[in-house]
Amino acid sequence: MELRSLGRSGLRVSPLGIGTMAWGRDVKWEEARALVVDFVEAGGNLIDTAPAYGGGVAEKMIGKLFAGGLPREDLVVATKGGFVIRDGKRVMDTSRGAMLADLEQSLRRMNTDHVDLWQVHAWGEAPIEETLSAIDSAVSRGLVRYAGVSNFVGWQLATAATWQKALGNRTPLASVQVEYSLLARRAEVEVIGGAEHHGMGLLAWSALGRGALTGKYRTGIPRDSRAAADHFSWFLEPYLQPRSRAVVDAVAKAAEGLGLTPAQVALLWVRDAPQVASALIGPRNRTQLAELLETDTKRLVAPIVSALDDVSGGPNGHRS
Template sequence: MERRALGASGLQVSRMGLGTMAWGRDTDWPTVKQLVNDFIDAGGNLLDTAPAYGGGVAEKMIGKLLAGGVARQDLVIATKAGFVIRGGKRVIDTSRAAMLTDLEQSLRRLNTDHVDLWQVHAWGDAPIDETLSAMDSAVSRGLARYVGVSNFVGWQTATAATWQQALTERTKLSSVQVEYSLLARRAEVEVVGAAEHHNLGLLAWSSLGRGALTGKYRTGIPRDSRAASDHFAWFLEPYMQPRSRSVVDAVAKAAEGLGLTPAQVALLWLRDAPQVASALVGPRTPEHLSELLDAESKELVAPIVSALDDVSGGPNAYRPPATAPVR
């Protein structure tokens, strides 16, 4: 699998990353083990996780993988801090103390002495300079190799990046992680521009529109799907509305004409969008992963990209002129 530099850093990440949000709940241990082995065999290296995923279960599974023989050097482990589950409630705490405590606990669960990428999971109430000082500390102590932000809007991303660039002793940000897909193009309004200006690699979560872009919900909600589950129905609900149907139908039509699956078309559109370093996916089965891996050697031609741009919100201002729609 092709790898890309994460922003202006020296960290190389696979252009498709494996998300772990559903691990331990929808994805059991034997499946996780096979998914990761298949992913590594295909040349993938980026695993994206967080303390909030399953209340730490996803991180523990990665730790179990490492203890069971998966080579640490084969993985780029990205985790987060500042957003955790405490007492069954979601808590955002980006203070220096909370951030470093989160990291220490993550390292224990992950069974490693460092993470490759450490991200602020969300903008919090603590002063941003305090939050970022925790990241400087982690890098200086060897607990994290690179740092980034997650779920920041454009001005927040630019503020954090500018602060870290102000003094040479601070650790420059390498990435920004944000939801981005054919059903969620808000990132193009400000975040992509901020990432481009500050040389940040963009990690796109839910690149398949939380699963809606696979086309599996075009005729209803399958009983075994995430949209039918008590714990993930809320996650899919925004993309189960009529306004999303035209986009999903367009993806399905393009897939039919190209001899691809809707999931592959959605992935290719996002994977090769400007500033994207890695498209994060969360397959639940090895078969789902195999389908996505089969798209590695493929790419969409410019007219298809332009048509999908148009149906999902209009031209992408950051695309090179060669792939811009003809006017």
């Protein structure tokens, strides 16, 4: 894969990134290790995780990879702070103390002395200047190389980015991570424009519409799918409604005409969209990953992109 710059920063990331939200529950250790090995061999380097994923299990699995001999320099490790699982409960705390405590625990779990990209998991109740001061502290101590935000809407992104630019000794924000797919295009309203203005790269999570754009749910819910699992059905439910059917059908029709799979078409649309630095994928096995890696040398032609834009919400005003 040809690496891309993350916004205007010096960090280079692969156009596909591995997301680890399902690690530890749906993706067990042996499968996760095989996925990362295949991904790195294909030229990928970005792996995205968070303390909340599996209550820290996903980060521990990354640490096990490094302890098992995977060179640390092979991966750009992106994790988050401000949202954790404590005593089985979800806790959002973006205060300086909580953020730095999250980071220390993440480093310990991942068996590393630094995080390549540390992201504020979501906008919290603490003053944003306090939250961002944790980033500056972590960078100055060498614990973090680059910083970003996650799940921020347009005004939140602009507020954070502007604050960090106000003084020269603050860490500029390199990225914003947000859900973005043919079934979730809200980022085009303000987030993508804000990211472009502030020189931030976009990390698109759930690039396959939480799995709905693979087409596997067109005729029902397979028993072995995430939508059939009690712990994940809520995640798929919003995209299994009738209003999503036209988009899924259009993706499937385009795939048939192009000799691709629906998942590949949906991924290509996101990967090459304006301002996207990397499209995050969450394969559960090597077969799914191999299908997505096959997109490396493929591109969608402009008429197909335009048709998919139209059926999923209208023209993308950020396209040149």
